[in-house]
Every structure is written in C-alpha cells, then in structure tokens.
Amino acid sequence: MNTNSKMKEFVEENKTVLDNPIIKSFLADEDNFNLVQEAVANPTPENKERVDKAFKEHYHKVKLVKYVSKLIHFFSIDYDRKVNRIKQKYLLILDQPISSDNENDVVAKDLITSENHLSFDNVFGSTLKDQIENEDLIQALTTLTQKQLQILELLYLNMISLKEVAYLLNTSPQNISNQHRKALKKLLDQLV
Template sequence: MDKKLPLKSTEIKNPLIKGFLENEMNRELYKKAIYDFTEENKRLVEDAFAEYYERVRRTAYFSSMIKFMGIDFDKKLRKLNNRFMLTLDQPLKTETNEGSTMKDMLIDSAAPSLYEGDDTLSSKISDKKLCEALERLTQKQAIVLEMIYVKELSNKEIADIFQTSPQNISNTHKKALKKLKTLMEGDL
C-alpha cells in the first residue's frame, strides 16, 4: 500500500469523522480495518461509528430542544408578565409623564431629601420656567438630577444610595431630561 491514509484526526476535514477518530479506541479500530482488512474489522468500525453518530445526533437533538424550549419559556413568561403586569409597573398615560410608571412616582424613604443642605437644584437655576418644569418632575427624578448636577455624584454612587443599578439611574436621568425638554418647549 503506497497511498498514505489519514489516521491523525488533525488531517481529516470532516468534523464528524474527526470527532470519531479523536477517541483512541475508535482510531485503533480504524487502523486495524485499514491495515488488516477483514469483514469483521470493517463491521467493528461501522458499528463503532454508528454508535458514535447516534450519540452525536442525540446530543444535537437535546441541545436544540433545550434551546428552543428556553426561547418558548421566555416568550411565555414575557407574555404573562405583560398580560398580568404589576400595578406599579404599568405606564402612566399623561401628557407630561411619558414612559413613567407608578413605581417612579413613589417616594423612597431611603433616598436623601431634595432640601437637605443649602445647595439645591432650584437655588442654582435663575430661569423661572425651568424652575416650574423642575417642580413637575417626580421626586425621584428631581433627586437624581440634583445628585448629578449639584452634588456631582456618579450614576454608580447614586445607584448605591438608592440600592438599584446604575442603568436604572441613567434611565431616570434620561427620562427627567426628556420631560424637562418637553415641558420647556410646551406651555407647562
């Protein structure tokens, strides 16, 4: 036999065969079938490959099933959460509170008061229209703005005070600025 056969799994391109030959026992069966060709050796390699192939198919099937069951579960959970939304998570439908929820309107007793200390956001602003717009923000939005612009705290520091995530503080900040912009462009 002058033709060299690929016995190393690195020489083989097909991932299924490569995986089969990575097993030492399967590689030895393959070598034996090539160099000592008998019907028995051929049958042993075919049986070993059939068993390996079935194992791969089962693994792929269950992996796919787990993935799609997870996606379906997530869809059902989101559908249920949207259908039976908690009262505090429902969006408010007013002109000035776009995107706000009842939860945003609640006063957090752990949050520092707007009026602690001498420096407040209202005392720093000379524009009367902007002061009136600030008064129409939720308490949480006003506190977050004051902490950012007067106390010069980072989102992380504010999140630690409110015991929430910096992303929630960033969202509250963005909603407050958007609401201020809407109020300033309108007639309050």
C-alpha cells in the first residue's frame, strides 16, 4: 500500500478527530503534516514519538497564546472599569448630568455657549505689582532688585517651587532661598 492510499485511509478513519480546531492548526504546519504523513506510512515508535512531541509543543503554544490573549482581554476590561469608576467618582460639577433620565445625558458644560473666555492674566495682570492693590506694598516692591522681584513672581504668581526657580534662573536653591528671604525682609522693613 503506498503513502497516499495509507494517508487517505487514515483520514477516513479519523475524520471526526481531524475536525478538531487544534488538530487542524497542527496539520496546517507543513513540517507537522510531513511528520504525520511519515508516521502513517511508516508507523515506527520513533515516528510516533516525533509526532507526539511535535503535537505536545504545538498544544502548549496554543494554550499559552490562548492564556495570554484572555489575560490581555480581561486586563483591558478591568482597566476600563477602573478608569470609568474613577471618572464617575471624581466628576467635575459641569460634567455631571443635569437630569437623571438615561435617554438625555445633557451635562452642564454643554449648555455653556459663550466663546469669549477671559484669561485671568488679562483680568489681573501678569506681574506682582498688577496683583496688589495696597499702595504701600506697591511702593515697597519698587525697592527690590529685579532678580528679587522675579523670584517673588515665580514663587507666588506661578506657584513654582524653590528648586524649579533655581533651575529656571540657573542658580542654586540656597541662593534662591537667600534672595527670597532678603526680599521679604526688605518688604517688611519698608512696611513697618
């Protein structure tokens, strides 16, 4: 009996087993198909062992891919749930729905129609002197050096830390701290 007729007979006898998706994917690989064909044509224990070993490796790979795929799938679902839970917990007032019916989810920010938004920098000014209304304090600010005034503006208007100011002005944090302290002392002396 030749190899093709043995293979046809093998396929007829094992038709239901060969419909299994894992076996189909195993036989789709040309190397695995050749191993099975050799084992059917020459059913020695060595040939059967090679097919068995190749199938075990294939099955392990399929299971690993399936596991990782499910892991990614469920991790992404859990991540989306976590993000949605955080978004729902920390809604901004304007992001909250106006009505409780689920049909019409209108939020307050959608009802705002003004497109002429004012910048706070334009309203209050961008320097420390523009922010202060007390004339004595404005006068005291004029006694500061340009560097001291810049440090106060960065610290109090821009809310930047001492380390960040030191980095911006290319100096040490100790120097910024000393300049800050001297500026405040000078302001205090002028106001008292």
